[in-house]
Amino acid sequence: EPEVTQTPSHQVTQMGQEVILRCVPISNHLYFYWYRQILGQKVEFLVSFYNNEISEKSEIFDDQFSVERPDGSNFTLKIRSTKLEDSAMYFCASSGTGSERTQYFGPGTRLLVL
Amino acid sequence: GENVEQHPSTLSVQEGDSAVIKCTYSDSASNYFPWYKQELGKGPQLIIDIRSNVGEKKDQRIAVTLNKTAKHFSLHITETQPEDSAVYFCAASLSSGGYQKVTFGIGTKLQVIP
Secondary structure (H helix, E strand, O other), rough: OOOOEOOOOOEEOOOOOEEEEEEOOOOOOOEEEEEEOOOOOOOEEEEEEEEEEEEEOHHHHOOOOOEEEOOOOOEEEEOOOOHHHEEEEEEEEEOOOOOOOOOOOOEEEEEEEO | OEEEEOOOOOEEEEEOEEEEEEEOOOOOOOOOOEEEEOOOOOOOOEEEEOOOOOOOOEEEEEEEEEEEEOOEEEEEEEOHHHHEEEEEEEEEEEEEEEEEEEEEEOOEEEEEEE
């Protein structure tokens, strides 16, 4: 069964450093998403991406965040200058087109900012 | 924007008993309601979903009901087993331009006691 994969599974970084989280969506999916989950809280929408551009972003997704699809398979989330409050689990998701728009989530990257 | 309320936040049941999780949503335009199961250290996994043109859906021991008028939807798990122990998230989604922005509830931690 196809699945979304994410790397790394864990990332520890110093405050102010840049991090790039990577995702490989399901191969025939065209819509891509990033969510985050702060420990013990709900999963929050960050951004959706389609046709090489952002479809929608939340208020969390400020200028420190960016997304990119650098090639035909990867989808990345970059945080330019990490803050302590960026510590969270980051999930990538992808969905297909037409009536099948169920989002399938990856296992997540746990980011810890020190 | 959409707001999803979910309760209870924790639920303990004896193995074999039923578990019910209830959610409400605020945006009457939402038309897709997935339920996700999240096991420790993993991403949310879709277990069942329901669309706004359907009132009830069942898949083996899992069923979901939707009351569009009241903006309520519920997850029912029958004959619970220890492996059902996890955090369950309800979500509401609106199809917008082909993608779906999913808004999650706070989650219910289900513990099935053997």
